[in-house]
Amino acid sequence: MPVPTSAPRTLYDKVFDDHVVRSGEGDTLLYIDRHLVHEVTSPQAFEGLRNAGRKVRRPDCTLVTVDHNIPTASRKNFKDVGSFIVEADSRAQVSALEDNVKEFGLTYFGMSDKRQGIVHIIGPEQGFTLPGTTVCCGDSHTSTHGAFGALAFGIGTSEVEHILATQTLPQAKSKNMRVTVEGDLAEGVTSKDVVLHIIGVIGTAGGTGCVIEFAGSAIRGLSMESRMSICNMSIEGGARAGMIAPDEITFKYLKGRPLSPRDGEEWDKAEAYWRSLKSDPGAKYDIEVEIRAEDIIPTLTWGTSPQDVVPIKGVVPSPEDFPEAQRKNVIRSLEYMGLTAGTPMEEVKIDKAFFGSCTNGRIEDMRSAARVILAAEKNGGPTKVAEGVYAMIVPGSGLVKQQAEAEGLDVIFKKAGFDWREAGCSMCLGMNPDQLKPGERCASTSNRNFEGRQGAGGRTHLMSPAMVAAAALTGRFTDVRKFMGNHIGEDGGLKITDYSDYLTPVEAPARPAEPTEQTAEGQTPVKQAAAASAGLPKFNVVKGIAAPMWEANIDTDKIIPKQFLKTLLRTGLGTALFWTIRYDVRTNEPLPDFVLNKEPWSNSSLLVCTGPNFGCGSSREHAPWALNDFGIRCIMAPSFGDIFKTNCFKNGMLPLELPQADLEALYEDASAGLEIAVDLENQQVIRPNGKPPISFTVDAFRRHCLINGLDDIGLTLEHREKIENFEEKRSTVWPWLDGVGYAKKGQKIIAVPTRQAVKKTDW
Template sequence: MPAPTSAPRTLYDKVFDDHVVYSGEGDTLLYIDRHLVHEVTSPQAFEGLRNAGRKVRRPDCTLVTVDHNIPTVSRKNFKSVSTFIGEVDSRAQVVALEDNVKEFGLTYFGMDDKRQGIVHIIGPEQGFTLPGTTVCCGDSHTSTHGAFGALAFGIGTSEVEHILATQTLPQAKSKNMRINVEGKLPEGVGSKDVVLHIIGVIGTAGGTGAVIEFAGSTIRELSMEARMSICNMSIEGGARAGMIAPDEITFEYLKGRPLSPREGEEWDSAVAYWKTLKTDPGAKYDIEVEIKAEDIIPTITWGTSPQDVVPINGVVPNPADFPESKRGNIVRSLEYMGLTAGTPMEQIKIDKAFFGSCTNGRIEDMRSAARVIIASEKNGGPSKVAEGVYAMIVPGSGLVKQQAEAEGLDVIFKKAGFDWREAGCSMCLGMNPDQLKPGERCASTSNRNFEGRQGAGGRTHLMSPAMVAAAALTGYFTDIRKIMGDRMSEDGGLKITSYFDYLTPVDVAALPVEPTEQTPEGKSPVKAAAAASAGLPKFNVLRGIAAPMWEANIDTDKIIPKQFLKTLLRTGLGSALFWPIRYDVKTGEELPDFVLNKEPWKHSSILVCTGANFGCGSSREHAPWALNDFGIRCILAPSFGDIFKTNCFKNGMLPIELPQADLDTLYEDASAGLELAIDLENQVVVRPEGKDPIPFTVDAFRRHCLINGLDDIGLTLEHRENIEKFEEKRTTVWPWLDGVGYAKKGQKVVAVPLKKNVKKTDW
């Protein structure tokens, strides 16, 4: 009788299955191969470790940099962050990070290191991101790394702490979703147009609860940098992560990078494994979407959500053309954006152009923009940034900047009037000095066009790097097919260099080997860590006033804007909750009509929202912190952003999904200022005046943890033996995932045999 064969599996299934440490009650415990850390979502995590007496379990699996709120001005006179960063809260976060990496022994790319850059650019750049790995970062755009066939997703600060302490993370299995893009892309259409088109088709909640695999002939033809741009914006489609199966294009990109497997036996073994990372024939997807490449033309956003897209030759939409349930959001978006229905997109004038971000801050992005400038001048079009427009270009890393300068791209940009900056997140989220002023309109290569995303009152339109360059030159949104004409496929005569030209070789065999750190008892770091749970407030029955809200897609930027993320604490954010809609952005005064500014809702402990996708957007745990600090411990909505929902549970808060009819009923109760009771033990919402209660369901394990006030780290440490057994297997089967010596200041590690006595922490 033939041996039974396993069921066909998707790419996501395979990577998930290869990382299961323990599967029992509650979520599956996954091992996390790669952890990226930055200054904004980590201070409270390190403080949590310190308070609990815990160490970082695997320093060799963590890479740290600064990016979100550092200045992008010239570093010519840089001496230290203490003297260079003027903004007090930003400086405090960066100084805290530098102190933390020293205390916990982590690899750090600081502002004086040419490898510093945006986390999602330096990871792939260094070969830290590899196929088949699990990758996490306290940033929602961690989905970028899925372009390599990695399972990569954003996390909140509590989960950052969890990975630092245990190198694992409890995770529920997501649904499988495939977006198949077939055909040849028309001229002038790039990866940013592809992903904006996709989000326009599926909506910002289309991928909720799912991991998207991007497939098809169109995707297979893309470069790694183009694939990264597409996976980067998976989160804007509501997905937990985005993935693309690795292939020869992937392997060629990774070969020889500092943290890639060593050439020779190790490289061959890695590639042999990577080639198995593709969906099996016959594997089933829960959701499938088909896209024709020929249907995509240069695309731009018009509203305040990434799903608000229109072709560049289209017009501003009319609210009357949408279902009645969506018109309120459309009207609000148009009012905020200062647009009139029916206006051709190419007649809309801009004030600023921003080029950068983890979506489009790579060398290929810069080359595409430079080609537009060259073609425009050759065709007799504008060769300078339009009068009255400020345009800035921010490389994604120090190495991207160095490569662009070697290719002469900076000369092209500066000659045309662009401001050439240093590496960082910059105006993408405006936590740094690079911001829009109220009412300013920006052509942007970033990933989000939420209200106030690039500055309070600022108006953001998302588009490709080429489209941003064209808009900067003309002063209006412009179809690059018009500005480039028959030069669309020309390379512009650019000098193309290699990333490897900017790494100084060093022999890893000559690197010093330090002894493996042991505790007095000879135990591993996790065995020596405190097993006791820090604990959370218990959630049994919550009684209180419920505040009514109706908007859909209430994003984390709206819940707590970026200017309030510069904190080292988890508390004190309640006064800033819903800042963009609770206060006048110009005067800071309360808006009297906003529900939380009125009695009795000023004292709400429950929030009833009838709009779907509450908490979409960023992974910032500051959103639930702000709600909690205000006093709101329970949110009821039709659906939630995946990361926000998880972050709520991590903070002892209860997100409840209910059918629309039940929410409409509770909305009426809340609008009347009535008190509700959330009975978690019996899983019912108790209504006032003897009205019928409304039942709800919550994951049994999450319910158990909330009722008993249990935190995840304490629970995970009960499985320390499973973690150690998994690590033994990992070192045997995938040895290239252990740290093997990391040279400093951008040196290239030469391919040599791995020394037997090199320890995991030696990089």
């Protein structure tokens, strides 16, 4: 199964090569070992399966939970989803997920299960995430799992459906990028500071088209939880994924977890393979970035992009500090954030403090914040959350919450005035009631500071858990080293316990029988699948008015805010397109100056953007759905976020990358309200008034699929035999990846203490 080769390969090359089912025409077909599913990006995927009469190919490779929509209020009186979740649209999505897991026979951690939590926290803590695997989820922060030496990346809803149906995914090979951090980190500097510093260096588009391998002595010295925080935010640097080579720290973390390989021969075989997962000497990288650990101090963001970083001892920057091409974006960010250039960051006051998310919702993060509180008390600092500040702590999973309470961390937080919550995504993206109000400023451990990310009009500053704790106590951004001195790495009297004590038995609902595949009379499954999926509109020539836009880094939160993700449909989102900049967030009235609210651009079928990195951020396929529903089928820009670009192709849309000079010319045409035509067959943009056309090239296979209205699932199912052959080899070479124990229909799923001798797949 492993590909023999004499050429030096990177870690990414090795994992990619080991999962090739088929290569040749179009993208490479990769086998996906692990699939995590949640309530927001899955309803339309399950409906697609249902409409096509398909079943889930590998239930044993799929793990389902709820996290984005659910309330984080106390569950002491929880009876069922219907009575507990107040918001109707959130309740509908969670209820739909529960119906879907029953119908399709999937393992599910619901709200009454102690193992429920954020997808990217429960995967590693259960041992579902393993080195050398491919891991996917309908969430951009799937890159978290790359900390284990896995190839992990976020996908859109169409790709969620593709994996459920085929356990594979067509993927283009990414470029190799290495970020090396050498040296010793200073006291008070955490992995969150490291990754924010890296993003500040490379920018939010620095890793576009790449998989980043994080390397160097500073990275090797980090714990698994710290490594997860770094890989989690590789997507904020524009990368497809982030990876760290597995080592002794990785193996120790995984030993004895419910879904890790069993002790003995199986573990030895797995570990031997895992030890081969490191880049070979002489392996080539397309991009190399080297950073000195000593250059990093506690860091936070000032603006509306994760690249807008500044050291805590710094000041709010001035537009004059940036190249002229970036100044309009900087001015907009400062206006939105309500900041004045030159203001010391330590003078900026906050209204709220949020601690949680898939970036920093683990037990190590909880301990870090608790140490700050104890140190402040010991050294004569503030002992309570500052007056006028609301501070909340949201554990990343039920097991993290259970362990934190056993260590007494919740008592430390409550005594200091923090609100101790239940597991969920919470205010990270504000899809549940945990949100900022317009104008409120928040110190946040989350991963994105986009406009409106944590609530319409809310102002988010990203930083480490320790820095959030310090800000909550003082009411303003504070250098955490003032509290900790030279002892920030010490336990500070905390009771540190072993995680395995909290893998206590928890029963989950019995699994229903797997549904049978329904085949229309007279059709083979492949033909039926192809017919059911042949519904994409053909893209030949799209002609019409083009909406002109100039901003860089137009993110998916801006294209479609989170409140519109609570839908079970792919349609009806056109009115919500660009909601936060198209409408007044207080009155919901259209803003007359926004381009799509003005004639003739209110009927645009094309969009021209001169700023790079269009569609960066989330994996939400709702962004292209909203554009498509509005009537825009082609976006022209200098570059695109990787996941957004893929999602466009999945919906019969063309994300067209053009040189800056050509875009400037088209922007002038669009601003004048003139018609433009995109001729995909002849690969030309036809300009008005006899101006010379602009030629472009598109991947030949993508072009073929768009012109003929083909989708990937039907095409993939034509290679069913190759998938089956791959699975046979996979079971022989990597038997620990087959989850036969918890896949048996009708079986109760038990999570067992690791100290008992049990089969790896018994839950």
